[in-house]
Amino acid sequence: MNNRNAPLPRRGLLLGLAAAGASLALAGCGFELRKAPVFAFKTLSLSGNSELINRLRREMRAAGTVTLVPPDQTQSADAILEILGENRDRIVISTNSAGLLRELQLQLRVRFSLRTPGGKMLLAPSEVSQTRDLSFNETNALAKEGEAELLYRDMQADIAQQLMRRLAAVKEL
Incomplete structure (x- = not known):
């Protein structure tokens, strides 16, 4: 199925899942902003x-x-x-x-x-x-x-x- 013709709610769901996956991967790798010493x-x-x-x-x-x-x-x-x-x-x-x-x-x-x-x-x-x-x-x-x-x-x-x-x-x- 062509993603361009996907209904808007499905596209939003896919983008939300991708963003959640990226944030989980970033949190899981131990990334943290440098804090004051x-x-x-x-x-x-x-x-x-x-x-x-x-x-x-x-x-x-x-x-x-x-x-x-x-x-x-x-x-x-x-x-x-x-x-x-x-x-x-x-x-x-x-x-x-x-x-x-x-x-x-x-x-x-x-x-x-x-x-x-x-x-x-x-x-x-x-x-x-x-x-x-x-x-x-x-x-x-x-x-x-x-x-x-x-x-x-x-x-x-x-x-x-x-x-x-x-x-x-x-x-x-």
């Missing part, structure tokens, strides 16, 4: 003033479940996040026949640890890294420098999200 600590000390640390502060405030403690009141915090190092690297991937740069790999690596004011390590010193590839053209060198800065900011945003997920993985102090 839940942290084991209520207050956090985060000292420093780099772009990454400022982005982390914004992420924490946006989550709304953790109060940031000023650096001079570190002992009153439940946990202390220490950024041990932030390294930016540029690695030459390829050059042309004249030896001029063609492609770069930008890397951003961040070392961090999480501990209590008493010294108990909640997260041992760990490293999170991001890489991006950048094609390079010497005639547009200034524009490529601007593009590299945008890529570094993008990597900082990704690392801040990764750090938030790592901090949320800590279940007890």
Whole structure:
């Protein structure tokens, strides 16, 4: 039977069954929207003033479940996040026949640890890294420098999200 000539109630029933089946399949696979992170600590000390640390502060405030403690009141915090190092690297991937740069790999690596004011390590010193590839053209060198800065900011945003997920993985102090 041609579906185009099907009566309207039957077509509605088929569409309803298809929609119900799709929603059941989606619910059955475990799909769920990302929720706000839940942290084991209520207050956090985060000292420093780099772009990454400022982005982390914004992420924490946006989550709304953790109060940031000023650096001079570190002992009153439940946990202390220490950024041990932030390294930016540029690695030459390829050059042309004249030896001029063609492609770069930008890397951003961040070392961090999480501990209590008493010294108990909640997260041992760990490293999170991001890489991006950048094609390079010497005639547009200034524009490529601007593009590299945008890529570094993008990597900082990704690392801040990764750090938030790592901090949320800590279940007890």
